[in-house]
Amino acid sequence: MNREYPVSDEALIKAAQRGDRDAAAWLYSRHVDRVHRICYRIVMDPSQVQDCVQEVWLKVFRNLGRFRSGRSFAAWLNTVAANTAIDFYRKYTRQRNHPDVDETYVKASVADKQPGNQQLDKALVQQQIQEALQEISVNQRTAFVLRYFENMPTAEIARVLGCGEGTVRVHICRSLLALRAKLAGKLNQ
Amino acid sequence: MENPRLSFEEFKALFQDRFESQEELLREYHSLVSIFKHLDQAPVPDFSSEEKAEIFKRAWRERPQKSSWVITCIDLLRQPAVTFAVGVIVGCIVMSAVANNRLRLAQTASADPLLSVEHTKYTQTYKGKMIEEFYPEFENPKIVLEKAASSSPPQRTLYGTLDNGEITVVWNL
Numbered sequence: 489m490n491r492e493y494p495v496s497d498e499a500l501i502k503a504a505q506r507g508d509r510d511a512a513a514w515l516y517s518r519h520v521d522r523v524h525r526i527c528y529r530i531v532m533d534p535s536q537v538q539d540c541v542q543e544v545w546l547k548v549f550r551n552l553g554r555f556r557s558g559r560s561f562a563a564w565l566n567t568v569a570a571n572t573a574i575d576f577y578r579k580y581t582r583q584r585n586h587p588d589v590d591e592t593y594v595k596a597s598v599a600d601k602q603p604g605n606q607q608l609d610k611a612l613v614q615q616q617i618q619e620a621l622q623e624i625s626v627n628q629r630t631a632f633v634l635r636y637f638e639n640m641p642t643a644e645i646a647r648v649l650g651c652g653e654g655t656v657r658v659h660i661c662r663s664l665l666a667l668r669a670k671l672a673g674k675l676n677q
Numbered sequence: 678m679e680n681p682r683l684s685f686e687e688f689k690a691l692f693q694d695r696f697e698s699q700e701e702l703l704r705e706y707h708s709l710v711s712i713f714k715h716l717d718q719a720p721v722p723d724f725s726s727e728e729k730a731e732i733f734k735r736a737w738r739e740r741p742q743k744s745s746w747v748i749t750c751i752d753l754l755r756q757p758a759v760t761f762a763v764g765v766i767v768g769c770i771v772m773s774a775v776a777n778n779r780l781r782l783a784q785t786a787s788a789d790p791l792l793s794v795e796h797t798k799y800t801q802t803y804k805g806k807m808i809e810e811f812y813p814e815f816e817n818p819k820i821v822l823e824k825a826a827s828s829s830p831p832q833r834t835l836y837g838t839l840d841n842g843e844i845t846v847v848w849n850l
Contacts, residue, residue, distance in 0.1 A: 507742075509737060512733075512737055513733060513737075516729075516733045516736075517729075520724075520729055520732070520733075521723070524721065524723075524724060525721045528721045528722075529721065534722065538724070538728060538732070541724075541732055542732050542735060542736065545732055545733065545736035546735070546736045546739055546740075548736070549736045549737055549739070549740035550739070550740055550741060552740070553741070610715070610718065613715050614715065614718070614719050617712065617715055617716060617719065618719075636682045636683060636713070636716070637682075637716075639682075657691060660691065661691050661692070664683075664691070664692075664709060667709065667712050668705065668708060668709060668712070671708075671712050671715075
């Protein structure tokens with residue numbers, strides 16, 4: 489599947505709405521990696537990601553008929569992906585009896601392992617980053633992921649999360665503080 | 678050392694109140710930029726092509742099926758100009774239906790008046806629902822007011838029938 493296929497998303501959506509499987513496949517191939525990235529970074533459990541991505545695309549194709557032309561498909565897809573991943577994460581943590589972190593709570597006290605060690609290996613740093621992102625709430629993580637990995641503006645993130653832009657900024661602040669608290673003094677400058 | 682993901686300006690806007698000096702702010706920014714570098718080095722493991730194909734196949738198979746002409750109609754109705762035109766046409770149809778019904782109601786009312794009066798040179802005949810309600814025992818009752826001359830007193834007579842027109846009734850009132 490060639491992702492550079494020179495047809496607009498809108499044209500592919502119209503064809504897919506008429507039942508054109510190839511057009512739907514082009515559309516899917518163009519966006520599947522982004523959906524995968526969003527889900528992976530929000531759900532944070534590789535064993536659950538495929539099911540989450542599957543759920544996103546089931547929703548997309550079920551609701552494609554209702555998609556109005558003139559809107560950005562990518563923005564709509566980001567919203568579907570992020571909300572599905574949040575729901576998926578919450579459902580999964582409930583099943584594991586592992587409560588989601590409270591919105592106002594940021595665990596910022598983990599910078600206690602070997603302070604000042606400049607030679608932490610990459611794997612350990614990655615693990616610490618993962619832990620920091622797991623310790624924040626799913627909404628904070630979603631705001632962080634959409635802002636810094638998907639380069640989404642704050643206003644769009646606010647629409648995805650159904651909250652105000654101020655709340656999004658607070659989510660982002662807390663995610664950054666959590667990362668800093670977890671990794672302060674452990675990275676080579 | 679700027680980071681394309683987190684610019685110093687954005688960092689400053691988020692944390693200005695939290696740090697006392699510009700130096701501290703800059704130091705914290707650089708610390709976070711290092712974290713972002715590590716984030717960049719943690720790529721998301723790709724799905725295999727089989728996994729991708731499987732996800733697409735299932736999602737496409739489980740979508741609701743609609744016939745293409747329904748979709749074409751829905752597509753057409755979603756165009757604002759078409760929606761407006763359809764709205765105007767529906768409005769006209771509703772208005773015309775309402776107007777026609779009103780005419781028909783008026784016609785029904787006028788076909789069966791409460792009281793109608795027919796005038797001739799010497800007589801006035803009163804008939805209609807009101808007279809029928811006064812004399813329910815008669816069929817097609819009517820009261821005729823006759824004046825033989827302008828100075829003579831009027832004479833009132835009730836005309837009607839009984840037993841489906843078999844018996845004619847003439848009754849001086």
